[in-house]
Amino acid sequence: MWARANAPGSDPELVGPAALWHRLAFSQDLGTWKRADLRNLLLDRMPKVVEDPDAAADGMLPAVDAYLTFLSQTGRLAKGSDSLADLQAELDDVEDEFVDLMEELLDDSEGDDEEGETGDLGDFEPFADELAELDTIRLRPDTELAEAARQAPLVAKARDLAVWVGSGRKVGEETLLTDAEVEEALAAVGLPRPETDGPVAEAVPQLWNIWNLAVDLEFLEPGEAGTVAVQDDTAEWPFDEDEDVLDAWMLGLHSVDYGDPELEDDDLTMALAGLTRGMLVRLLLAGGSRERADLARELSEAAADLDELGSDAWEAAGDPLAPAIDWLTGYGMVELDGDTVRLTPLGTEGVVHLIDDADIEVDARPAIESMSAHELLALSAELPEEEADAEFAAWMRLREPAKAAEELLEAAAEDDSDALIRVQAASVVGTLGEAAVPAWQEALKQPSLRPYAATHLSQLEVEGAPEPTQDDTHWLILDMWTISAGLGRSEFVSSLRDIGPEMVNELLEVIWKIPHAHVEELLDLISQVHPDKQVAKAARRALFKARSV
Numbered sequence: 153m154w155a156r157a158n159a160p161g162s163d164p165e166l167v168g169p170a171a172l173w174h175r176l177a178f179s180q181d182l183g184t185w186k187r188a189d190l191r192n193l194l195l196d197r198m199p200k201v202v203e204d205p206d207a208a209a210d211g212m213l214p215a216v217d218a219y220l221t222f223l224s225q226t227g228r229l230a231k232g233s234d235s236l237a238d239l240q241a242e243l244d245d246v247e248d249e250f251v252d253l254m255e256e257l258l259d260d261s262e263g264d265d266e267e268g269e270t271g272d273l274g275d276f277e278p279f280a281d282e283l284a285e286l287d288t289i290r291l292r293p294d295t296e297l298a299e300a301a302r303q304a305p306l307v308a309k310a311r312d313l314a315v316w317v318g319s320g321r322k323v324g325e326e327t328l329l330t331d332a333e334v335e336e337a338l339a340a341v342g343l344p345r346p347e348t349d350g351p352v353a354e355a356v357p358q359l360w361n362i363w364n365l366a367v368d369l370e371f372l373e374p375g376e377a378g379t380v381a382v383q384d385d386t387a388e389w390p391f392d393e394d395e396d397v398l399d400a401w402m403l404g405l406h407s408v409d410y411g412d413p414e415l416e417d418d419d420l421t422m423a424l425a426g427l428t429r430g431m432l433v434r435l436l437l438a439g440g441s442r443e444r445a446d447l448a449r450e451l452s453e454a455a456a457d458l459d460e461l462g463s464d465a466w467e468a469a470g471d472p473l474a475p476a477i478d479w480l481t482g483y484g485m486v487e488l489d490g491d492t493v494r495l496t497p498l499g500t501e502g503v504v505h506l507i508d509d510a511d512i513e514v515d516a517r518p519a520i521e522s523m524s525a526h527e528l529l530a531l532s533a534e535l536p537e538e539e540a541d542a543e544f545a546a547w548m549r550l551r552e553p554a555k556a557a558e559e560l561l562e563a564a565a566e567d568d569s570d571a572l573i574r575v576q577a578a579s580v581v582g583t584l585g586e587a588a589v590p591a592w593q594e595a596l597k598q599p600s601l602r603p604y605a606a607t608h609l610s611q612l613e614v615e616g617a618p619e620p621t622q623d624d625t626h627w628l629i630l631d632m633w634t635i636s637a638g639l640g641r642s643e644f645v646s647s648l649r650d651i652g653p654e655m656v657n658e659l660l661e662v663i664w665k666i667p668h669a670h671v672e673e674l675l676d677l678i679s680q681v682h683p684d685k686q687v688a689k690a691a692r693r694a695l696f697k698a699r700s701v
Contacts, residue, residue: 166215183230209254227376232325274426292497293522298394300498301401306482314371316340327353361410411479423465428476441494525563553587569669571634578604664694
């Protein structure tokens with residue numbers, strides 16, 4: 153939100169990887185930044201983990217600059233950090249070298265003909281073809297998923313930690329908490345005190361992961377003057393409303409990265425980066441479950457292929473899957489049954505969202521029995537005709553025709569501007585015959601549905617039903633034009649040509665009077681794209697009239 157208003161040219165998504173590796177390699181406090189750490193982060197760490205060098209070359213430094221400015225302006229740049237001016241000077245100093253490094257990565261990737269190479273173990277792109285070929289994945293109802301999220305132990309621990317933090321707790325310059333505070337925090341979340349000869353704060357990575365999860369979940373937020381504070385409603389978790397529960401759980405979904413092994417050697421840690429995501433995508437591709445030994449073997453081979461230190465890192469970690477499985481189990485995404493690792497319904501939902509975030513296609517749909525009429529209509533609009541018909545048929549089998557008609561038309565009435573949903577609903581309800589009469593009669597009360605209701609009731613020869621008017625016909629035409637325009641300019645022009653310039657001119661004389669959500673937009677489009685100059689001129693006149701009403 154801050155970036156949109158204060159740094160509109162920056163890409164906030166590019167900050168995430170930089171902030172994560174800053175936390176892992178340099179400071180557990182996201183608000184503590186030093187010039188030397190910034191240089192090492194950008195010139196040493198980021199070239200090893202960046203997924204899109206082209207985007208990073210253009211946007212990484214402006215994004216980090218915007219983030220540091222945000223920290224400074226909001227009092228979140230912790231005491232002990234270098235000044236914003238010094239940090240920005242460092243960004244200027246490293247800019248040319250950073251861009252050169254990104255260009256080298258681009259050159260390397262363009263010259264590499266090997267298929268399936270990934271940036272880390274968590275890249276989904278090498279699996280894109282396999283994911284696209286998966287059978288339809290049916291996602292469970294929100295009520296079921298929300299109940300599972302309420303039971304996630306890690307979310308409860310994050311809540312307990314945030315409540316313990318309280319309001320306005322001062323955090324340190326070198327470590328967030330003193331050793332005494334760390335021991336209190338461990339007790340608050342139910343973690344044991346580690347046996348260590350050094351500072352306790354340096355021996356509790358699980359606590360810091362939970363701390364960061366609390367920030368991700370927006371249970372904790374940075375305050376002014378080097379403080380952190382619990383959010384007002386945190387103690388109310390698990391929330392009453394399913395939507396609020398799932399919204400919160402999704403905020404913390406990217407915490408799956410905290411399941412990756414953290415080793416004393418940073419280079420070895422980086423060699424296993426993405427392991428948790430890599431495990432998730434392999435579980436999904438296998439239908440939801442894999443033997444742990446098979447997963448370990450496949451991921452160890454992948455680590456060795458991706459990084460020359462992969463084998464050493466795997467050996468140094470001992471059991472690299474253990475922290476990943478522990479974290480995912482705590483977040484409600486997997487369960488361990490003997491030696492079998494299995495995705496839970498919540499885990500399936502989560503990995504589908506992660507894949508979608510990576511802009512990779514996977515056929516995931518709500519379970520038929522839990523799909524609302526609006527979800528059905530929206531989904532079917534994106535499917536080939538045969539698949540859409542199959543979805544409608546399966547959904548209709550679970551309802552009496554009259555009830556189905558009622559639900560579909562109610563969904564169509566939710567948004568007057570959504571012509572496609574409206575046309576789809578009317579088309580399906582139109583196949584239900586007399587069973588749909590009560591729903592059509594109710595739909596007469598909705599201006600956006602009245603044209604369809606009047607038309608179908610007239611066709612069914614229902615006594616007392618109103619006859620469709622010219623305005624009704626014009627509304628139907630505007631809906632068709634809206635859908636056509638949504639398919640692209642060429643499709644829209646083709647649809648106008650089909651009815652001929654004379655008919656279009658006649659319609660333009662009257663159609664501007666219809667209180668349709670898209671009438672002005674359509675008239676403006678006709679004025680721009682119609683090849684007949686007279687028609688375009690008539691559209692401009694009609695648009696002027698519509699705007700003058």
